[in-house]
Amino acid sequence: MATRADADAAARQRRWTLVLVNLASVVEKADEVLLPAVYREVGAALGASPTALGSLTLCRALVQAACYPLAAYASARHDRARVIAVGAFLWAAATFLVAVSGTFLQVRLLPHSSSPSPLFPTPPVADMVGPTAARFLIHFSTARRQLPPKRSGYPNIPFIYYVYMQIKLATTTSRRIFLGVTGLWAPLGVMAHTPVRVESVLTCVDWPPQMAISRGLNGIGLALVLPAISSLVADYTDDHTRGAAFGWLQMTCNLGSIMGGSFGVLLAPVAFLGVPGWRLAFHAVAAVSVALGALMWLFAADPRTTKPSSKTAASATDEARELLGEARRVLAVPTFQIIVAQGIAGSIPWSALNFSAMWLELVGFTHWQTSVITGLYLFATALGALFGGVIGDPMARRFPNAGRIALAQISSASALPLAAVLLLALPNDPSTGVAHAVVFFIMGFAISWNASSTNNPIFAEIVPEKARTTVYALDKCFEAVFASFAPPIVGVLAERVFGYKPVSSDTSVDTDRENAAALAKAVYTEIAVPMAICCLTYTFLYRTYPRDRDRARKELLMASDDQLGEEAGDRAVRTREDEESSVGSLNQWLISRGE
Template sequence: MAGVISAASARTRTTVLLNLASIVEKADEQVLPAVYFFIMRSLKCTPSQLGTLTLCRALVQALSSPISGVLGDKYDRTHIIAVGCFLWGIMTSAIGLSTSVYQAMLWCAFNGVGLALVIPCIQSLIADYNPPEQRGSAFGLMFFISAMGGMIGGFFGTNVGHFQPLGIEGWRLAFHLMALVSLVTAALVFLHAADPRRKGLISPLLLSELGMAHAHKDSMDEKEMLRHATGSHGSLKSMLNARPASGGKGTSVSSHFRQMYEDVMTVMRIRTFQLIILQGIVGTTPWCAMVFFTLWLQLLGFSDLVSSTIMATFSCGCALGAFMWGLIGDQMSRRFPNAGRIITCQLSVVTGLPLSALVLKGLPTTTVGGGPMDELLLTYACSMLLMGFVISGCGANNSAMFADIVPEELRSTVYAFDRSFEGGVAASAAPLVGLIAENAFGYAGSVGEAPGATGEAQNRSNADALSSSLLVCLLVPWSLCFLFYFSLYSFYPRDRRKTKELSAALAPHRARSDGRPGVFGSGGFRRIAND
């Protein structure tokens, strides 16, 4: 059973490193909006320009994500993750060196390339390492851990921003330190993580069956136990004998790219994929808009420490919500296999609508005795915690549904194109919030340009304009997202059944002599997916 132990060890080690990469990715992502206030003051820019920083990164990230998907389905995904961590680390440091908002836009764009390489491969590996009935909780745990990384990054950036150690502006130091952490993560993933498709490991999906065989048939020898698992997973022998890809001997470059194109078009034709992308575009838009939450709190008059504390509680709510909604989705999918996860997502979306209105327009913006806004910490923190919890249900369950509608060889592609389409359109929300605030609700000037009480009044007026703009960018997209989920009740069961039947039928033929997945040479999935 040495092979089983080796696979279990690789699974544990790789899962830890994948979650570490998720933490660093989210922390890196959240440092930028956490220091909007300080960048605005340092580089003399407007809210719409700040939103453009996020847009540049998110747009390039979206356009680059398909590269991650194609590479992840052909090469070692852990190496791709490591390269992504290294690249975004270098670009993050470059952002900290920027002397104008336009330089920052350029480096943010390149930073998006590194970020694009990471998440699709992480999601694909998590799907491979967990059976279908546990994927909701597995993705929920990933989102939980990454949200904690976002909390750390946001809290750190906001509180460091106003310091000037060694004459370096605090927000710049925050970027440099994040870059260092990213480079260390890249080295750890490259050296110690394992892609089960490339390392010749027993598939982690078979470990539970091997464990049951061992528990119920203590008298069985190793070969008998392997045969027991092979009864329902004919690819076990292939995985035992798998070797890393040799680079495609005997395959022309043109045929290689033709196969990539066909794989991509296969994913694009799946109706469930199209519909999840459609709801995801509008559903992700509010998340891109919420990068202004920290700035909104600071304009209201909260101190940097209290603003970051409130945002930390929001991130905690998002983290707990992602994990709990993932567990709920698993339970619902067991009871209602074809509708459970869809119902879970809709519940999350619809409960988030009134809470968004409460947080942005229902909470007090002045204290009873005219004291500092920090006195309202508990009120805002509890409201943001609850909001973060209820709105975080879609990510884990959407990821689990994606894993159900394509075979494992195309999972990196499906996650990459999900990021591409959703991120590309939703990224426009960040500058859109600024434009709506400036042109529709009267946001004027930069941060407290006028002195004394006049500057405070200007900040409060701008905070009100920003909250109105945020409310528009949350309620409208989420309402559409809720409605779009209804279409999945018709198509998800069909696509799920087709993929399940195909995977079972083609499992014995999943490996070729060169150790690379061989399902698609026959075109089987393409034919069935298009029926």
């Protein structure tokens, strides 16, 4: 009866963890695609070109790639569910910092020579935080300069009371709305500028390159989450269901892209209390990320924590050394090398497609039309990922040595003609919206099979169970490094090769159409060449995958036999000790009877 109850509890725990892991995948992807979805608005607000906007993604991706080894170490040493929760908290903080960035590289709250007025805040403040919060910041700055400086740089209680009285006199809106808005901005000085004195931050010292730094911090949180999610899904499934599980995971990930992209595109043209819509979108995603992190911390569970271990706790140095050796063994697997090689090429087109929303808007589509088309495309990628995972399992059973590989080649090869039709053949005219939507949908469905049908299931088959987090982290690391260069290269190609002209407020429709054509050619260049390389690279798996899979299975059987032998030896020793103890007790009893 107890066994039945334990089994039910374990099944319930497994379901809850998988649900939360998929939710984490949704929010992670929504956070990742939010900035590309509002590239045009951010570029107009901060005066950034496509190359500069692409460099933000480059900054995030490079930091993310550099932190994947840290993610592997954290997942090996700690509860992976808690690691995901911490990652969610980190990317939430970074997303908040993006929302409050004032310029691409530098921000000033007030000019050094300004005379702040509570009724007429200077434009940088009003544009950044809205008129109400601007009045708060200006009064805070004015009041702080009227007091003697504190060595610690933080205001004391009388100063806080004085600021409150100043705010109460200056604010003309209701206190409820005022406190609600300014309360959201209160952590700004603490989270973004803790080394800077409060009065310095509010008296317009030049801020650091906050947007780029914030995207870099965002990469740390994302790096912690992704390998832990993949390894948890792999541990909770077996060889016959793993493809479908990764298909569902990829589908939820793509649904996150739909929600994040559509949310950003639709909210970008509106404003609330003077705060631009794209900033509100980042605030909302940050709040949802915090809630998700709390749920992961409280309710998700790592299956490894429920398994008893006979090993004593090792030091951090020993674990790091063991993790390094494990990484070397993973890197030596030929199948892993080939999948990483194709992934380096295959991930570049996905990064280039981040410019799809910007391209559609330049063609002349409205924000609503752009949201619908990109939403259909992302929904198609979600369906394609699920289809690839579901069809990959029976293909692997029917053709164990070639089924998964063939699916990946079909998917990657289909990108070349479909992208050519979309980006080069269709006219740059918003009247062809239906045709754009149909081609986007077909392409999204066809090119999204690889991860769920082939890469992730094969990774779980070619390494031991304990090395799964490492293999996923290393794969993400190598792919992210090279994929991170795709957005800046798209910008360089568009501007330097195909004639893209910087966008200004008085840009004509004809200029937008010319920019759309230039951007389309740049994006197609970064789709066709890498996808062709990706498709050809998969061919080498026909030789290496069966050998590496069989070797991993043999090692698993040998390890199981060794463990069974050790357990049998332990039982034999205990039995012999029990027999000797029984004989000794009998002899002692006979001796006592004889006396």
